[in-house]
Amino acid sequence: MAFYKRQRQSIYNYFKQHLVKILIYISIFAVAFSFFAPYLFTLSTRVLSLQFDQTGPIGDTIGGLMNPFIALSGVCVTFLAFYMQFKANNIQVRNFRIEQRKNNELLQEQLFFRLVDNLKERIVNFSHSETHDGNIKEFSSYTALNNVTKAFNVSLSGQFSLFGKKLLAIMPDRIPEVNLINIINLKNHFGNSIDLQEEVKDFKFELKKRNEDERLEYMKFYTVGDKEKEDSNALEALASIAIVMFYELDLFEKEELYFNAYDEVYSTYGGFIDGYIRNLQYMLRFFEKNDANNFFSDYTLSNMTTQESIIIFYYCASRKSGPEFKRLVRKYKLLDGLIDAQHNFVASPNEEELRKEIEEILYYEGEEFLNFLTRTTSG
Numbered sequence: 001m002a003f004y005k006r007q008r009q010s011i012y013n014y015f016k017q018h019l020v021k022i023l024i025y026i027s028i029f030a031v032a033f034s035f036f037a038p039y040l041f042t043l044s045t046r047v048l049s050l051q052f053d054q055t056g057p058i059g060d061t062i063g064g065l066m067n068p069f070i071a072l073s074g075v076c077v078t079f080l081a082f083y084m085q086f087k088a089n090n091i092q093v094r095n096f097r098i099e100q101r102k103n104n105e106l107l108q109e110q111l112f113f114r115l116v117d118n119l120k121e122r123i124v125n126f127s128h129s130e131t132h133d134g135n136i137k138e139f140s141s142y143t144a145l146n147n148v149t150k151a152f153n154v155s156l157s158g159q160f161s162l163f164g165k166k167l168l169a170i171m172p173d174r175i176p177e178v179n180l181i182n183i184i185n186l187k188n189h190f191g192n193s194i195d196l197q198e199e200v201k202d203f204k205f206e207l208k209k210r211n212e213d214e215r216l217e218y219m220k221f222y223t224v225g226d227k228e229k230e231d232s233n234a235l236e237a238l239a240s241i242a243i244v245m246f247y248e249l250d251l252f253e254k255e256e257l258y259f260n261a262y263d264e265v266y267s268t269y270g271g272f273i274d275g276y277i278r279n280l281q282y283m284l285r286f287f288e289k290n291d292a293n294n295f296f297s298d299y300t301l302s303n304m305t306t307q308e309s310i311i312i313f314y315y316c317a318s319r320k321s322g323p324e325f326k327r328l329v330r331k332y333k334l335l336d337g338l339i340d341a342q343h344n345f346v347a348s349p350n351e352e353e354l355r356k357e358i359e360e361i362l363y364y365e366g367e368e369f370l371n372f373l374t375r376t377t378s379g
Contacts, residue, residue, distance in 0.1 A: 128268075145308070148311065149307045151268065160239035164242040165219065167242060170212055179241045180204065181196060183203070183219070183237050186234055187221070207219075247354075247357060250360070251364050258317040259319070306341045316361050339354060
């Protein structure tokens with residue numbers, strides 16, 4: 001069955017490809033044959049001794065024999081004319097569509113480069129001022145953009161002392177021993193290594209037998225003592241817990257820090273961040289509709305600075321971006337360049353830690369919360 005289908009398709013393709021030649025040959029043959037038709041079709045009349053010695057019968061005979069073949073050739077030629085006109089119309093339509101596609105591509109390119117220019121102009125025209133020791137200093141363009149990215153780190157780091165205290169209260173078993181020793185040493189409980197190890201065990205035991213609020217009160221014995229609040233040494237010891245644990249935690253366990261950092265930075269630089277993100281979102285949607293060969297996205301990515309990628313990183317981490325924006329960021333790999341920029345992030349992550357952090361942020365829509373519940377409730 002398949003063989004006959006292929007054979008029929010082959011015959012159809014042959015006639016479709018050679019239709020014009022076939023019609024021309026039929027027309028030429030019909031016209032040529034019409035000249036011989038009177039002679040060929042009257043041979044039998046000669047045998048029967050029929051005479052055509054009058055003009056009328058001779059003309060009727062010749063006309064009657066030649067006209068069908070001439071009419072057949074006329075039909076073929078007429079059909080051929082219509083067919084050639086049909087093909088000419090198709091060629092015109094195809095050329096029009098090609099021209100239209102070229103014009104659309106040109107318009108797309110013009111729109112794309114205009115979008116890129118808008119994005120870059122937004123950065124170039126961005127400026128802000130800071131006051132230091134009573135002196136006002138102006139920052140503009142990429143210097144101002146760099147200050148925005150630094151502000152994220154400053155905001156996150158500023159939360160580390162409180163976050164470290166919270167981690168010590170809710171998960172004392174997961175805190176590294178060296179950090180527990182730092183907390184114990186705040187009260188100058190120095191001794192030999194054996195005594196210190198014992199005191200770490202006692203410290204963890206005392207924490208574990210209390211609930212979270214009671215642990216916070218108990219920790220004040222070490223971090224506050226007879227002072228009104230934690231001093232710089234205590235704050236540093238608590239912050240060191242957050243630094244060590246930051247990339248060991250699931251995103252769910254620390255996302256509040258990202259929320260607070262983004263909101264704090266946005267409160268100062270919201271005008272720029274909002275405009276930049278909106279422009280970028282439009283560009284990403286434009287890529288998806290018009291960038292079949294990835295030229296636009298590759299060009300944009302090659303011209304994107306690390307500071308721009310960091311803003312996108314924190315925007316996604318704040319969960320204000322939504323799943324659609326994250327999907328486009330993943331699709332066009334806007335954060336891949338951050339893997340080699342670990343020094344721009346808090347707690348100095350290594351390459352693997354930063355890659356994991358980016359992946360969790362871009363894919364996190366509740367899965368990490370389920371993983372957290374599964375891990376903390378197992379056993």
